[in-house]
C-alpha cells in the first residue's frame with residue numbers, strides 16, 4: 001500500500017488532538033446531524049476535495065464529516081499561523097489509525113509556516129499522485145475545492161493561465177513578496193510539467209468559499225470572465241456571516257488580545273476600523289470588556305448603524321494618538337498606515353481580523369528606517385519606532401484571532417461548516433444546477449442549518465398555524481422570508 005503522504009509539525013500530538021476533536025463534535029451539532037443524515041447514502045462518494053482552510057480543531061471535524069459522507073480529501077491551511085498542530089496530527093492519523101500507521105487524511109499544515117512553505121503546502125493539495133498510485137489510475141486530481149480566502153482557487157487559475165502562455169511572468173515592481181512566492185511556486189510547477197494546472201482545472205467541478213475576502217475575489221474573477229468553474233459563496237449564507245463573522249469574532253477577538261498581551265481592555269480606548277459583520281462583533285466584544293469603542297466606516301449605512309448602536313464614529317486620522325487598541329476589519333488594504341503608527345501612543349496594540357495582512361501596512365513598517373522589531377513571543381512583536389515610542393503588532397498583521405488564539409469556537413463554526421458541507425453536496429450531486437457563476441445556497445438550506453443548532457441552545461421554536469402561514473403567504477415549514485430580506 002502507498003504510505004499516507006502528509007507534512008505536519010508533530011504526529012505524536014494526534015492523541016491530544018483526538019480528545020479535542022471528540023469534545024468539539026459535541027459542540028458541532030450541525031456537522032454531526034449531516035453525518036447521521038448522509039452517512040449511509042454517502043452523497044460525496046467520488047468527490048476528491050482539495051481544502052485550503054485554517055487547520056484547526058473545528059476544521060478537523062469538518063474534514064472528518066466530508067470523509068464520512070464519502071469524500072477523499074487533502075488539506076492545507078489558508079494562513080501561515082492558524083494551524084493547531086494537534087488538530088493536524090489527529091486528522092493525519094485518523095480515528096482508526098496510529099502514529100506508526102496513519103490512516104487519516106493527507107494534511108500539509110503547521111503553525112508558523114514560511115510563505116514559501118505555505119504555497120508549497122497549497123500546491124500539495126492539488127497533487128494526488130499518491131492516491132492515483134493507490135488506486136492504480138495513471139492520474140487523478142481533485143474535482144472540488146473547499147477554499148477560505150481564495151488562495152487555492154488563485155493558484156489553479158494562475159497556473160492554468162501561465163501554462164497556456166508557456167511562461168510564468170516576472171513579478172512587477174509593485175508585486176507583494178507573497179505574490180512573488182506564488183510566481184516562484186508556479187515557475188517550479190511549470191518546469192516539472194507544462195500541463196499540470198490545465199489538467200487540474202479541467203477536472204474541477206467547483207469551489208465553495210468560506211469568507212468575505214474570498215467571495216469578493218470570486219465575483220471579481222467572474223465579472224472579468226475568468227472564472228473556470230462554478231462557485232458557491234458560503235460566506236453569504238445568513239447562518240454563516242451573521243453568526244461566524246459576528247458572534248465568532250465576539251469570542252475570538254478578546255481571546256486573541258488576552259493570549260497575546262493580557263492587556264486590560266476596560267477603560268481603554270479601542271478603535272474598530274470597519275463596521276461590517278466582523279466589526280459589529282469586534283465592537284460589541286470590546287464594549288463588553290469595558291473599553292470605550294470608536295468606529296470608523298466608509299459606508300454611510302454601516303456608519304449610521306454604528307452611531308445608532310451607540311458608538312462614536314470618527315476618522316482614524318483624527319484620533320490615532322488617543323487610542324490604546326486598534327482592530328482592523330475592513331477587507332481592504334492600507335487601512336492602518338505607517339503615518340498612523342508614527343502617531344500612536346506608546347505600546348498601542350495593532351490587531352487585524354480581516355483575512356489578509358495588507359489591512360495594516362506591514363511592508364511599509366518593515367521598510368521604515370529606524371524601526372526595530374523585538375519578538376515578545378510568537379506572533380507578538382514590539383516595533384520600536386523612530387518616535388521613541390513602540391507599538392505592539394499581533395500575528396504580523398495577519399488574522400490575530402487565529403494567529404494569537406484558536407479562532408472562532410466550535411458551535412459557531414458548526415453553522416459555517418454545515419453550510420460548507422451542504423454546498424459541497426450541491427456542487428457534487430447537482431452540477432446541472434450550477435453553470436459557471438457564483439451562487440449562494442437556497443434559503444431552505446440556510447434555515448435548515450439554523451434548525452440543526454436550536455436544540456443545543458434550548459430553543460423552543462414556535463410553529464405557524466396554517467392560517468397564519470397563509471396570512472403571511474409562506475409555507476408552514478418555511479422558507480419564511482423573501483430572498484432580499486436582511487436579518
Ligand SMILES: Nc1ncnc2c1ncn2[C@@H]1O[C@H](CO)C(=O)[C@H]1O
Pocket residue numbers: 053054055056057058059148149210211212244248355399402406407408409413416
Ligand atoms: N476556528 C476556526 N476554524 C476554521 N476557520 C475559522 C475558525 N475561526 C474563524 N474561521 C474562519 O476564518 C475565515 C477568515 O479566514 C472566516 O471567515 C471564518 O469562517
